[in-house]
Amino acid sequence: MIKEISIKINNFEGPLDLLLHLVSQYQMDVFEVPLVPVIEQYLAYIRKMKNLELEIAGEYMLMASQLMLIKSRRLLPTLTETFNDDTDQLEYDLLAQIDEYRKYKLLSQDLEELHQERSQFYSKAKTEIITDETKLLKDRSGLDLFLAFNKILEIQKQQFQDEHTTIEAE
């Protein structure tokens, strides 16, 4: 049974994030999770999203096709030993990928916590001291000037985005 989908695709950082979410419902080691039901849920999820005419990133589609391959191979009768091994390898690779992604997702939260602690401390900008003896080093070129201004623009753009992201009502 697929439970009601209460979360939007935008809540996820891509297909691995969505898979991780589906896998984590089983509350067991990633490598013990029965893959076929997870695959079915994933595909159902994508279908639902399409029905709601939500934008789905191409990456989700790519993942869907990889999952379909795994599922179809699981359902086929075993022809040879190698066929079986290949299928197992496909599954293992996918689970390993989910597991690895999970690690970095967790670590990114740890980094955010550290940053929160650090951001309690404020400093002032460096004081520019100018004297008559100050000599220009002339170690900067036009490119440095371009990059410096570019950086300011980039940061401003990012800040504007962060502050003006709105969610439209249905």
Add this chain to the structure above:
Amino acid sequence: MNKTATCELLLFVSGEAGLTLPELAGLTELSKQACQQQIDYLKEKYQADEESALTIIKTAEKYRMATKEEFAGLLRAYAKTPLNQSLSKSALEVLAIIAYKQPLTRLEIDQLRGVNSSGVISTLRAFDLVEKVGELEAPGRPSLYATTEFFLDYIGINRLEELPEIDEAKFIAEKQILFNESEEDENK
């Protein structure tokens, strides 16, 4: 000139840029040990003085004069520096991957996350958290990325070795917090 005052002066002037112990020692003409003592003394003096808003912190191996933690709320609205701003979830993910696996290429990051990361990388580069550190000897000569010194300051550590370890137990505990789902409707 008083030694303590000299150290305080230099830390004040350098502000957010901060100073390393060797730099301080060179400017004050004191030994590194003596400098360290002066800094510790200053910090204790600030901490003991309730009428002072200052403290000294050490990040990325540099001493920086900063305001005490309890004033953060008051300053949040007033000061908006990149250091005191949070990153998006995706930016944090990419930053974590680069921090732990550096140096690595964009393709490796993409494979790990399953999505394209080029936009996020340029954001992180603009904030000076990551930088190009060379090229991989492979077809296409892809750039290799690593974290900067500012990254250390950003998360308040001195060396990369101080990055937190992966906590497996934590995963079980927080598996569904993100999605606020109760367990009843999961086990259908």
